[in-house]
Amino acid sequence: MGKTKHTGPVKLSKKPDPSLWVSKVPFGLGKVKPHHIRDTMKVVWENKDNLPYATRILTQGVCDGCALGVSGLQDQTLKGPHVCTTRLNVLRLNTMSAIKEDVLHAEIDELRKMSSTELRKLGRIPYPIMREPGEKSFRRISWDEALHKISEKMKALDPKQYAFYTTSRGITNEVYYTLGKVARYLGTNNIDNASRICHSPSKTALSRSVGVGASTCNYKDWIGTDVLVFWGSVAANNQPVSTKYMYAAKRKGTKIIVINPYHEPSMDNYWVPSIPESALFGTKIADDVYQVNIGGDIAFMHGVMKHWFEMEAEESGSAINHDFVKEHVNGFHELKEKVTAYSWEQLEKSSGLSKARMQELAKLLAKSNSAVFVWSMGLTQHRFGTDNVSQIANLALLRGFIGREHCGLMPIRGHSGVQGSGEMGADPFVLPGGGMDEKNRKRVEKIWGFDIPKWQGDIVGVSLENAVLPEDHERKLKLYYMSGGNFLETMPNPDFVKECLENVNIRVHQDIILNTSTLVDAKEAVIVLPAMTRYEQPGGGTSTSTERMVYFSPEIKGPRIEEARPEWEIYVDLAKRIKPEEKHLIDFKDPFEIREEIAKAAPNYDGIQHLKDRGDVFQWGGAWLCEDGICPTPDGKGNLIAMDIPELRKPEGHFYVTTRRGKQFNSMIYDEKDPFNDADRYDVLMNESDAKELGIKEGQPVVVYNQHGSFNGNAKFVSLKSGNVEVHWPEGNVLIPKGVYEHLAGIPEYNTAVIIEKAETYFAHKDTKYVEKRIEELEMETS
Numbered sequence: 001m002g003k004t005k006h007t008g009p010v011k012l013s014k015k016p017d018p019s020l021w022v023s024k025v026p027f028g029l030g031k032v033k034p035h036h037i038r039d040t041m042k043v044v045w046e047n048k049d050n051l052p053y054a055t056r057i058l059t060q061g062v063c064d065g066c067a068l069g070v071s072g073l074q075d076q077t078l079k080g081p082h083v084c085t086t087r088l089n090v091l092r093l094n095t096m097s098a099i100k101e102d103v104l105h106a107e108i109d110e111l112r113k114m115s116s117t118e119l120r121k122l123g124r125i126p127y128p129i130m131r132e133p134g135e136k137s138f139r140r141i142s143w144d145e146a147l148h149k150i151s152e153k154m155k156a157l158d159p160k161q162y163a164f165y166t167t168s169r170g171i172t173n174e175v176y177y178t179l180g181k182v183a184r185y186l187g188t189n190n191i192d193n194a195s196r197i198c199h200s201p202s203k204t205a206l207s208r209s210v211g212v213g214a215s216t217c218n219y220k221d222w223i224g225t226d227v228l229v230f231w232g233s234v235a236a237n238n239q240p241v242s243t244k245y246m247y248a249a250k251r252k253g254t255k256i257i258v259i260n261p262y263h264e265p266s267m268d269n270y271w272v273p274s275i276p277e278s279a280l281f282g283t284k285i286a287d288d289v290y291q292v293n294i295g296g297d298i299a300f301m302h303g304v305m306k307h308w309f310e311m312e313a314e315e316s317g318s319a320i321n322h323d324f325v326k327e328h329v330n331g332f333h334e335l336k337e338k339v340t341a342y343s344w345e346q347l348e349k350s351s352g353l354s355k356a357r358m359q360e361l362a363k364l365l366a367k368s369n370s371a372v373f374v375w376s377m378g379l380t381q382h383r384f385g386t387d388n389v390s391q392i393a394n395l396a397l398l399r400g401f402i403g404r405e406h407c408g409l410m411p412i413r414g415h416s417g418v419q420g421s422g423e424m425g426a427d428p429f430v431l432p433g434g435g436m437d438e439k440n441r442k443r444v445e446k447i448w449g450f451d452i453p454k455w456q457g458d459i460v461g462v463s464l465e466n467a468v469l470p471e472d473h474e475r476k477l478k479l480y481y482m483s484g485g486n487f488l489e490t491m492p493n494p495d496f497v498k499e500c501l502e503n504v505n506i507r508v509h510q511d512i513i514l515n516t517s518t519l520v521d522a523k524e525a526v527i528v529l530p531a532m533t534r535y536e537q538p539g540g541g542t543s544t545s546t547e548r549m550v551y552f553s554p555e556i557k558g559p560r561i562e563e564a565r566p567e568w569e570i571y572v573d574l575a576k577r578i579k580p581e582e583k584h585l586i587d588f589k590d591p592f593e594i595r596e597e598i599a600k601a602a603p604n605y606d607g608i609q610h611l612k613d614r615g616d617v618f619q620w621g622g623a624w625l626c627e628d629g630i631c632p633t634p635d636g637k638g639n640l641i642a643m644d645i646p647e648l649r650k651p652e653g654h655f656y657v658t659t660r661r662g663k664q665f666n667s668m669i670y671d672e673k674d675p676f677n678d679a680d681r682y683d684v685l686m687n688e689s690d691a692k693e694l695g696i697k698e699g700q701p702v703v704v705y706n707q708h709g710s711f712n713g714n715a716k717f718v719s720l721k722s723g724n725v726e727v728h729w730p731e732g733n734v735l736i737p738k739g740v741y742e743h744l745a746g747i748p749e750y751n752t753a754v755i756i757e758k759a760e761t762y763f764a765h766k767d768t769k770y771v772e773k774r775i776e777e778l779e780m781e782t783s
């Protein structure tokens with residue numbers, strides 16, 4: 001792939017630049033903004049029982065927060081130190097002691113009164129526990145008893161009737177790799193990971209567009225690029241250290257463009273706590289914000305391209321990089337034909353943006369020599385998420401914004417482990433080093449020494465749904481083995497998810513903490529296994545950042561949880577019990593041995609075997625994938641994908657709803673109020689003129705509803721595209737339909753049409769609303 005190596009972090013200029021200041025009033029006094037110092041003091045207080053260990057984690061470990069990738073306090077973009085409140089907030093997960101015995105064994109109904117936030121604060125899971133039908137509380141069991149029960153059940157089942165799942169927070173490549181291998185050793189391809197509900201379309205789309213499912217560039221490319229576009233991404237909130245990179249980019253004259261239905265305040269102005277000038281006077285981030293309709297991105301990008309073709313008709317070479325397209329790109333004519341067939345009216349209606357605004361962005365990109373496109377869930381969590389992302393690749397390929405400095409495509413990740421999960425093969429479509437195609441399968445079989453099942457494994461959502469299949473169905477899910485995750489709070493339609501979880505015979509939750517899903521009944525048993533954090537695992541572990549940096553995180557000296565075990569070791573132990581006759585094929589002595597094997601099985605990861613000390617890191621694929629325009633596709637060319645704009649007809653009187661994140665780390669909530677806009681978790685963000693039409697006043701209780709569910713909240717007026725509303729994730733998942741997946745990447749659809757009504761009128765006529773579905777109807781849909 002790329003031959004150029006990343007050149008390491010650069011220094012930030014210390015000279016202030018008042019032209020970027022938000023205001024001359026220090027510390028943003030009087031403005032709605034986060035209070036970083038107060039938040040940091042709160043974290044110090046929370047960790048007061050374990051401060052030396054907390055400090056060692058911060059200074060020696062690789063951040064287990066988002067996937068920006070900070071090792072100790074250093075990263076590969078800017079000379080450090082770097083730390084953010086997201087990392088500080090998740091720190092407590094690593095330093096807290098075990099749950100008190102009387103609480104852990106309290107009546108299940110008492111535990112069920114707690115939210116996931118309260119359960120998280122109880123402490124770590126100390127030892128294996130189990131609850132069978134009729135038992136009112138968890139009881140302690142030994143590791144041997146737990147693994148015996150799970151393995152006996154798995155031996156009795158067809159491998160299509162069990163599934164594995166793994167989350168991404170803190171999970172290391174070694175754990176993903178071992179799990180991917182163990183699943184196949186046991187004969188199942190039902191294995192999936194958390195990226196299925198966040199960036200799976202990015203991987204799928206980038207693979208088909210440019211031949212590789214990862215960021216093609218680095219964060220450093222932000223600094224000095226002509227245009228940095230954030231599309232459906234609120235990086236300032238979800239990857240806070242990225243605001244330092246944005247500040248550095250602004251200092252180099254980069255224009256920052258934000259595209260989102262909601263004009264997110266955190267992408268407007270930010271007070272970067274570790275940059276004195278910014279901490280004092282703030283930094284203006286976005287140069288322009290395009291408020292697009294939810295789901296209107298494909299039309300918007302068609303509009304940009306349509307204008308490029310118009311510019312080309314006037315003057316060849318004024319918008320398209322013809323040399324690049326001719327030499328490095330397929331599908332030009334098909335794309336042009338598709339885009340130009342749409343009228344401006346169609347594009348304006350779908351995108352919600354005027355022709356003039358679409359032309360404006362088209363012109364800006366056309367006159368730029370470089371651009372980096374960054375995106376996130378605003379593009380991926382749609383039933384057409386793969387097309388959304390390929391459309392971004394279309395823009396980059398037409399302009400030649402790929403494979404060189406200050407250019408590229410970047411799906412920015414929100415979980416520290418998520419990039420590695422697919423690359424290690426913890427995915428039903430993927431094996432280490434490639435897909436499930438015969439060539440790669442045979443190659444991996446040779447390394448592993450056993451046959452890999454050929455049938456297509458299920459994605460997480462389908463595995464869950466399989467729990468309610470008839471008893472004798474070949475794929476009826478009878479055992480679900482989950483490492484982390486909380487489906488009740490991440491998947492659409494929580495009532496249906498609960499029904500699925502209850503219908504599994506045995507559910508295994510391998511985790512560090514309890515959450516609401518752990519407390520749901522199962523038909524035969526719920527078994528909870530205590531896992532180690534990445535900092536506790538002997539021999540350390542590695543994780544891969546968004547920009548493909550593979551970081552080594554060492555084992556860190558400190559207190560340990562009674563019976564917690566390294567996750568890879570638990571999988572190996574289980575596999576050996578189920579198929580003892582071939583156990584030598586699955587045995588690993590330590591993580592060094594796993595890394596040795598990863599280097600062979602996933603050739604991009606050659607180099608991982610040498611990582612062993614704090615600070616060790618390498619980047620797979622070099623600084624830029626598709627360097628010099630040569631893509632790792634069969635013919636070396638990028639593929640332009642022609643696509644239709646999605647059908648988004650809303651019934652009369654309906655709005656489109658999407659979800660947003662507040663003060664939280666993925667599904668873990670850290671505050672009921674979002675410090676950037678003062679929104680409460682149950683506020684319904686809407687446009688003031690839309691509200692006025694409905695006679696709704698600011699702060700007034702409203703009900704947002706559709707045939708899937710109802711959401712009670714209060715109206716909050718914000719700068720949001722008219723016709724669209726936003727609610728917080730995961731609380732708003734009650735409105736999202738079950739069983740709607742993007743057809744290529746399997747991500748659930750997280751947007752839908754809703755009605756909004758004042759609570760007083762809604763409740764007066766509640767019986768006439770269509771929210772209460774008949775049970776028979778639900779049964780029909782799942783059979």
Ligand code: SF4
Pocket residue numbers: 063064065066067068069070082083084085086087238239240241242
């Ligand atoms: S931005 Fe992400 S990687 Fe960096 S310190 Fe914060 S959570 Fe960790």
